Amino acid sequence: MSYNHQQYLSCLHVGQPVNIQRSNGRIHQAMIKKINHTVQTITVEWEEKNEGKGKEVDLDAIIKTNPDLFTTITNAGSQAGAISHDISTDHEDNSTTIDHNNATHPNRRTHKKDEKRQSHSLSQSRTGRISTINEVSPQRQQNASTDPIKSKVVKEIERIAANREQRRVKHEKHRRKLSEVDHSIPAWEFQAMINEYRQQLGMKYITMNEQQKDLRITVCVRKRPITKKELNKKDIDVLTIPNKDHVVIHLPKVKLDLAKYIDNQTFRFDYSMHELCDNELVYHFTAQPLVRSLFQGCNPLVFAYGQTGSGKTYTMGGDLSQRDVDFSKGIYALTANDIFHHLNNSQHRGQYDVYCTFFEIYCTKVFDLFNDKKRLRVLEDHKNLVQVVGKKEERVETVHDVMSLIRRGMSVRTSGTTSANEHSSRSHAVFQITLKKKNTTKEYGKISLIDLAGSERGRDTQTNDKVTLMEGAQINKSLLTLKECIRALGRNAEHIPFRGSTLTKVLRDSFIGEKCKVCMIAMVSPGSSDVDHTLNTLRYADRVKELNVDELKQRGVELHQKHTHDDLHTADEDDYDDDVDEDEFLNESSTQVIPPSHTHLSKPHPQQHNLSKSLLKSQQSKRKFEQAIARSHELEDLTLESHHGYIDEFPQMLASHQTIFDSSTHMNYDREKYAKQLIHLIDSQQQHLTKLRTKALQMREAVAHENLCAKDLTFK
Numbered sequence: 001m002s003y004n005h006q007q008y009l010s011c012l013h014v015g016q017p018v019n020i021q022r023s024n025g026r027i028h029q030a031m032i033k034k035i036n037h038t039v040q041t042i043t044v045e046w047e048e049k050n051e052g053k054g055k056e057v058d059l060d061a062i063i064k065t066n067p068d069l070f071t072t073i074t075n076a077g078s079q080a081g082a083i084s085h086d087i088s089t090d091h092e093d094n095s096t097t098i099d100h101n102n103a104t105h106p107n108r109r110t111h112k113k114d115e116k117r118q119s120h121s122l123s124q125s126r127t128g129r130i131s132t133i134n135e136v137s138p139q140r141q142q143n144a145s146t147d148p149i150k151s152k153v154v155k156e157i158e159r160i161a162a163n164r165e166q167r168r169v170k171h172e173k174h175r176r177k178l179s180e181v182d183h184s185i186p187a188w189e190f191q192a193m194i195n196e197y198r199q200q201l202g203m204k205y206i207t208m209n210e211q212q213k214d215l216r217i218t219v220c221v222r223k224r225p226i227t228k229k230e231l232n233k234k235d236i237d238v239l240t241i242p243n244k245d246h247v248v249i250h251l252p253k254v255k256l257d258l259a260k261y262i263d264n265q266t267f268r269f270d271y272s273m274h275e276l277c278d279n280e281l282v283y284h285f286t287a288q289p290l291v292r293s294l295f296q297g298c299n300p301l302v303f304a305y306g307q308t309g310s311g312k313t314y315t316m317g318g319d320l321s322q323r324d325v326d327f328s329k330g331i332y333a334l335t336a337n338d339i340f341h342h343l344n345n346s347q348h349r350g351q352y353d354v355y356c357t358f359f360e361i362y363c364t365k366v367f368d369l370f371n372d373k374k375r376l377r378v379l380e381d382h383k384n385l386v387q388v389v390g391k392k393e394e395r396v397e398t399v400h401d402v403m404s405l406i407r408r409g410m411s412v413r414t415s416g417t418t419s420a421n422e423h424s425s426r427s428h429a430v431f432q433i434t435l436k437k438k439n440t441t442k443e444y445g446k447i448s449l450i451d452l453a454g455s456e457r458g459r460d461t462q463t464n465d466k467v468t469l470m471e472g473a474q475i476n477k478s479l480l481t482l483k484e485c486i487r488a489l490g491r492n493a494e495h496i497p498f499r500g501s502t503l504t505k506v507l508r509d510s511f512i513g514e515k516c517k518v519c520m521i522a523m524v525s526p527g528s529s530d531v532d533h534t535l536n537t538l539r540y541a542d543r544v545k546e547l548n549v550d551e552l553k554q555r556g557v558e559l560h561q562k563h564t565h566d567d568l569h570t571a572d573e574d575d576y577d578d579d580v581d582e583d584e585f586l587n588e589s590s591t592q593v594i595p596p597s598h599t600h601l602s603k604p605h606p607q608q609h610n611l612s613k614s615l616l617k618s619q620q621s622k623r624k625f626e627q628a629i630a631r632s633h634e635l636e637d638l639t640l641e642s643h644h645g646y647i648d649e650f651p652q653m654l655a656s657h658q659t660i661f662d663s664s665t666h667m668n669y670d671r672e673k674y675a676k677q678l679i680h681l682i683d684s685q686q687q688h689l690t691k692l693r694t695k696a697l698q699m700r701e702a703v704a705h706e707n708l709c710a711k712d713l714t715f716k
């Protein structure tokens with residue numbers, strides 16, 4: 001049996017104001033948007049803080065908060081028995097008792113049911129779990145979600161509520177996981193110390209509600225989740241992102257008396273993203289503010305920096321780990337999406353054409369990813385404008401076009417290699433989206449999105465492979481020059497050292513001009529086996545941006561806090577070395593972190609000893625080798641450029657020869673003039689060839705010297 005809902009529903013109509021009760025008990029007015037007869041719910045909408053809100057409310061609750069609307073039915077009293085029965089059988093909780101004394105009043109019948117629901121809501125809200133719209137029974141919610149004519153607002157609110165709940169569950173699970181200690185892992189004591197440290201912190205993660213900052217140089221750090229592989233290796237998570245702009249790295253250390261401790265080093269950046277942040281959130285605070293400057297005719301630059309496997313490609317390109325690779329959530333696609341969104345605004349509509357280019361820089365060479373890795377030349381013209389000559393520009397009209405291009409470029413990038421990371425970690429990938437005023441060839445603005453080579457490659461001086469050493473030296477050089485260019489930009493320096501590497505040469509336009517904006521996303525891996533690289537990344541990120549006085553003051557406070565915070569910290573107070581010179585990448589790790597796997601040793605770690613003589617000698621020969629390859633690459637570039645110039649001019653020269661020769665075919669041709677012209681042409685050709693020859697000779701010598709230096713390397 002059921003009481004006659006329809007009778008009650010017939011007392012209501014769309015547009016009618018009704019009272020509704022919120023989960024916090026507040027009663028306010030709302031407007032009926034829809035009456036759902038099948039599920040006996042009412043969809044209501046109201047305005048709150050200038051925002052349209054809505055929810056679906058059970059008929060019972062409406063009856064309860066609006067008794068005056070139903071007086072005609074309740075006065076009749078004829079349905080009372082039926083209603084009472086309905087409540088007793090419908091109720092999920094068998095222990096609920098029905099107050100038969102109140103059976104004649106439907107509002108009283110529903111009262112207990114509602115009261116129970118409310119108390120449930122309140123108990124949930126105490127743990128921060130409930131959203132105000134979850135006040136309709138799950139069954140009814142399900143029916144409502146299949147209702148085709150349901151209000152968009154309600155659907156949207158339901159979607160947001162579902163996402164919020166999902167996030168809550170995820171965070172809760174994550175928080176619990178963080179506090180667990182697995183005693184089977186060798187570093188469990190460190191893990192316990194880190195957990196204890198975390199528990200003392202009031203975590204307050206970044207959300208979309210945070211204000212976007214309008215900065216010239218933005219530095220954001222993103223922590224990726226610890227992987228199964230790292231967990232299998234018994235790695236522990238040594239990174240904590242306590243809030244929107246701090247990062248704490250926990251360095252596991254052992255004192256001379258073998259007591260274990262963690263050295264917590266705190267860094268502050270413009271943004272810090274914890275491991276559960278998705279690419280959209282990262283995009284929102286990094287590239288998105290820069291897209292606006294593109295429409296002001298600027299050349300913004302966004303780059304992902306970090307060691308191999310820290311998540312650079314995941315952030316820039318999207319999740320490539322699935323079979324159906326999803327490029328739509330990478331910064332490349334999200335940026336394109338926003339650009340097309342801006343182009344649809346009345347302000348910009350029909351004004352620009354959009355083009356994409358995609359190339360990679362390996363050592364000093366540039367290869368076109370839209371043209372089967374054809375080698376490209378980087379030239380600087382008489383106006384000091386740097387051009388990547390011959391790069392293929394693809395015109396795009398939709399985000400879908402952009403994603404197809406990303407797919408194409410990415411597959412060319414990794415073709416012929418055994419794994420995606422094997423190749424991507426050694427080259428910088430540069431994806432550019434250019435705006436040109438409609439039907440012109442002149443660039444209006446260009447955003448460069450860069451997935452850099454693995455930063456640890458620049459530090460790999462232990463290898464005994466000549467090619468790896470050469471790659472490392474070039475990566476090292478380009479990353480250091482990049483940092484210096486950004487710092488110079490931050491200082492408004494007159495001289496920007498962009499000629500120091502091919503990477504910075506091709507990005508020259510992004511460092512010139514007052515409106516230039518740069519954003520660095522520093523990726524960090526949380527595993528303890530990567531702690532050295534992670535610390536280096538944090539230090540690099542820290543130095544990219546020169547701090548102004550206010551920030552320095554703030555930093556002073558930060559550092560002070562850090563040292564008072566960690567009183568265990570006695571051995572290495574000074575190892576936060578602020579004055580690292582250009583050699584920082586070439587040296588062995590400057591940290592004195594002892595990996596957990598070494599913590600059982602009673603001897604100090606070898607890194608704590610001074611470099612032995614032989615090690616110093618080996619460092620010197622490595623330095624010589626690196627200088628030699630830099631020189632040989634420079635000469636190679638000059639020779640190739642000159643050779644290319646000669647080939648370019650060849651048809652013209654051939655035509656001149658033909659013209660001179662043709663003049664001799666006339667019966668009375670001027671023999672003296674002929675000879676003079678021919679000699680002049682040969683002279684100019686010879687001059688060109690002599691220059692080219694000199695360059696080729698220098699290049700040959702430089703390559704020979706490089707090989708000699710390679711032989712001198714004394715490997716461990």
Ligand SMILES: Nc1ncnc2c1ncn2[C@@H]1O[C@H](COP(=O)(O)OP(=O)(O)OP(=O)(O)O)[C@@H](O)[C@H]1O
Nearest residue numbers: 224307308309310311312313314321421424425454
């Ligand atoms: N935020 C993240 N959430 C989930 N998985 C991630 C995240 N970041 C990275 N990963 C996963 O970690 C692995 C390594 O990431 P990725 O390939 O992006 O690293 P990388 O820094 O680009 O390395 P390389 O320098 O070799 O190109 C991938 O399997 C990727 O799916």
